[in-house]
Amino acid sequence: MDLSSVLYLALPLSVLALTILYLSHRRPGPAKQPNSAARAGSFYELMKNSHRILDWTAELLAASPTGTVTTFMGVVTSNPSNVEHILKNRFDNYPKGDRSTTILADFLGRGIFNSDGDHWKLQRKTASLEFNTKTIRTFVLHNIRREVAGCLLPILAAAAAAGEVLDLQDLLERLAFDNVCKVAFNEDPGRLAGDTDQGREFANAFEEATNLVVQRYRHPFLFSWKLQRFLGIGSEKLLKEKIATVHRFAMRVVRAKKRAEARGLGDDLLSRFIAEADYSDEFLRDIIISFVLAGRDTTSATLTWFFWLISTRPDVKNRIMDEIRSVRSKKQKPAEATFTLDEVRNMDYLHAALSETLRLYPPVPLQTRECAADDVLPDGTKVSKGRPVMYSSFAMGRTERIWGKDCREFKPERWLENGVFQPKNPFRFPVFHAGPRMCLGKDMAYIQMKAVAATVMERFEVEVVDREKEREPDFTMILRVKGGLPVRVRERPAEGVLAA
Numbered sequence: 001m002d003l004s005s006v007l008y009l010a011l012p013l014s015v016l017a018l019t020i021l022y023l024s025h026r027r028p029g030p031a032k033q034p035n036s037a038a039r040a041g042s043f044y045e046l047m048k049n050s051h052r053i054l055d056w057t058a059e060l061l062a063a064s065p066t067g068t069v070t071t072f073m074g075v076v077t078s079n080p081s082n083v084e085h086i087l088k089n090r091f092d093n094y095p096k097g098d099r100s101t102t103i104l105a106d107f108l109g110r111g112i113f114n115s116d117g118d119h120w121k122l123q124r125k126t127a128s129l130e131f132n133t134k135t136i137r138t139f140v141l142h143n144i145r146r147e148v149a150g151c152l153l154p155i156l157a158a159a160a161a162a163g164e165v166l167d168l169q170d171l172l173e174r175l176a177f178d179n180v181c182k183v184a185f186n187e188d189p190g191r192l193a194g195d196t197d198q199g200r201e202f203a204n205a206f207e208e209a210t211n212l213v214v215q216r217y218r219h220p221f222l223f224s225w226k227l228q229r230f231l232g233i234g235s236e237k238l239l240k241e242k243i244a245t246v247h248r249f250a251m252r253v254v255r256a257k258k259r260a261e262a263r264g265l266g267d268d269l270l271s272r273f274i275a276e277a278d279y280s281d282e283f284l285r286d287i288i289i290s291f292v293l294a295g296r297d298t299t300s301a302t303l304t305w306f307f308w309l310i311s312t313r314p315d316v317k318n319r320i321m322d323e324i325r326s327v328r329s330k331k332q333k334p335a336e337a338t339f340t341l342d343e344v345r346n347m348d349y350l351h352a353a354l355s356e357t358l359r360l361y362p363p364v365p366l367q368t369r370e371c372a373a374d375d376v377l378p379d380g381t382k383v384s385k386g387r388p389v390m391y392s393s394f395a396m397g398r399t400e401r402i403w404g405k406d407c408r409e410f411k412p413e414r415w416l417e418n419g420v421f422q423p424k425n426p427f428r429f430p431v432f433h434a435g436p437r438m439c440l441g442k443d444m445a446y447i448q449m450k451a452v453a454a455t456v457m458e459r460f461e462v463e464v465v466d467r468e469k470e471r472e473p474d475f476t477m478i479l480r481v482k483g484g485l486p487v488r489v490r491e492r493p494a495e496g497v498l499a500a
């Protein structure tokens with residue numbers, strides 16, 4: 001790049017930097033919102049609180065009478081009526097929007113996770129049919145049982161015998177990655193069983209590409225990361241390489257599956273899309289990358305928080321153990337190392353404990369949409385065209401107005417009536433999103449999480465090292481446990497359970 005181009009690009013950058021400085025030091029004017037959203041959170045405050053963005057927004061929202069605030073970042077709400085308006089009633093006015101889809105486009109293309117309008121509708125229609133069949137549920141459970149019995153339990157047994165400390169979060173992430181790849185395209189990258197070269201390269205590139213692409217959100221203007229990409233410098237250089245590795249792997253999978261079509265397709269999601277219509281290779285590549293991203297760290301993060309939370313609550317742990325024993329006692333044939341679909345379904349208390357974990361530590365804690373045309377939210381907040389509008393599941397899970405005075409307590413009982421699990425209104429609990437774009441993998445996620453939790457707990461006592469220590473969330477794309485979760489495991493004496 002020559003000097004004149006550098007100067008040409010440097011000038012607008014300086015203007016942007018000065019604008020940011022001006023905005024951050026400007027005295028806030030009188031609030032323009034009529035009766036609702038407090039105007040809070042200047043650029044300066046945002047920077048000051050950037051390391052605790054979730055707690056900071058939760059505090060702002062709790063202090064606002066309507067549960068909505070207007071910040072430098074856009075409108076943020078924890079008000080269920082607003083959430084219903086954005087996600088359902090005025091769905092078409094709140095797409096993901098250009099800013100977000102442009103940021104993720106190099107990586108995700110126009111896969112279901114990163115598209116709006118007709119392109120999204122087409123994928124959603126096919127995917128909804130495929131996610132809701134009994135065949136896919138059975139396929140999901142079959143894979144998770146295989147992976148748990150064949151890989152996870154032996155690793156835990158070896159650690160128990162050696163008295164070794166394990167990072168449970170890391171193990172669960174490996175398990176979730178292998179599992180979502182099996183469900184998406186029926187290949188196991190072997191993250192848990194001992195990496196294959198190709199699998200390791202794909203998994204590492206996927207992980208790094210996700211972390212690097214998220215860095216683009218930290219740029220206040222699209223222009224700044226685009227400039228880096230154009231110059232091929234810094235994190236953008238590395239990102240390009242990682243994305244190329246992921247795309248190469250995914251393309252190989254798509255082409256191999258298409259070639260195998262004549263010999264019969266499988267039950268995985270890619271096979272089902274191929275059988276459905278003559279989609280292009282790129283279209284299918286984008287779809288499977290979206291599925292892997294969607295189903296990867298969400299379940300492992302939830303399980304990690306779950307194991308930490310129950311380690312601080314022996315009463316909850318005991319009730320889960322009682323439920324597991326009771327489900328087992330109804331079995332006619334000798335118990336296996338893992339559970340059937342019906343057994344997993346019948347665990348209401350475990351379902352409640354996982355939902356309570358999701359309430360306090362939602363894997364996707366803050367969601368953003370972009371306002372397509374000027375609008376007024378049900379609480380009176382005005383939103384202008386192009387503004388980001390966010391809802392915070394994290395703040396909502398900790399809101400007294402929604403969950404009562406004990407909202408910060410871990411209390412699975414709040415989800416049960418006469419021992420039976422009662423789902424909550426998704427606009428008050430939008431952890432899986434809500435409305436037409438609600439998470440497609442919700443049932444699948446519960447099946448996986450329940451199967452893993454019950455199988456591990458039945459066979460092992462999991463002791464979290466330093467369990468009383470408060471765990472800090474680490475929020476990049478998914479709300480993980482900062483620093484992982486070190487645990488020791490001990491084998492329980494067998495209660496009629498066969499070895500894996």
Ligand code: HEM
Nearest residue numbers: 112291294295298299363364431432433437439440441445
């Ligand atoms: C605890 C586990 C999970 C949670 C909390 C969760 C949460 C969410 C949320 C909040 C969204 C909306 C994201 C957005 O629009 O930006 C979403 C979408 C989605 N999820 Fe999940 N998810 C979970 C597990 C899974 C799993 C295991 C899969 C399976 C592959 C999956 C597949 C999807 C898909 C395909 C979408 C896109 C739906 C669309 O845009 O129409 N999810 N999920």
